[in-house]
Amino acid sequence: MMGKERRKSVRAPLFAEVHFRVMDVHEYEAVRDKGDSLPPCRFMGGAVRPVSPGEEEDYPVGRVFGPNLIDILINIEDKLDRVLKLLSKDDNRDEGIFAGYGIDISGDGMKMACDKAVKVGQVLKISFRIFRSPIISLEVFGKVVRVRPVERDGGRHREVAVDFLDLAEESREWIIAYVFQMQREAIRSRKKR
Secondary structure, three states: OOHHHHHOOOOEEOOOEEEEEEEOHHHHHHHHHHOOOOOOEEEEOOOOOOOOOOOHHHOOOOOOOOHHHHHHHHHHHHHHHHHHHHHOOOOOOOOOEEEEEEEEEOOOEEEEEEOOOOOOOOEEEEEEEEOOOOEEEEEEEEEEEEEEEEEEOOEEEEEEEEEEEOOOHHHHHHHHHHHHHHHHHHHHHHHHO
16 A cells, blocks of 8 residues: 555544535535535645645644634634625525534544434535644535444534545645644654653
8 A cells, every 4th residue: 555545544633613514415416517526725824735745744833823813813704704694695595504523534534523413325515624824724525424423521412424525635635734733743742741
């Protein structure tokens, strides 16, 4: 197995709020056939790029912006989204959008916890943020491969495992860079103890 292929399967915790919409398989196929199957990867920050194989250790961990400024920018973006939703004449704009939180992620797929009942085989359009600097917003399509009930934070939730569908290579590289950054931070925290 090639090194790049193994990189896709390495997992790390995903500390992010996740929003998703359940799609019918036929709806997804129509979007894919239309050419919209690879949603954009958006980022705020300095001139950055995903990590290439072999240079994971050389990836700068330093911050481009201060953490307070990043929190302010994220809050402004969230508030603007809410204001636009309220001002929108299309009342059904966010109908069918559900929220959850990430559990873990790899270049092949992710797990999330949510309250929405989803079924194995359904396709989800998922959006979430990774990194704090730069801020990377991803939209991906995924097929539900496993659903199991879990108890977390005193309540019952569903743990949903998703395999990514038609993931853009740029998005996969950002996810892999995030996974390696999380692993480096875990190693550093263990060494400090």
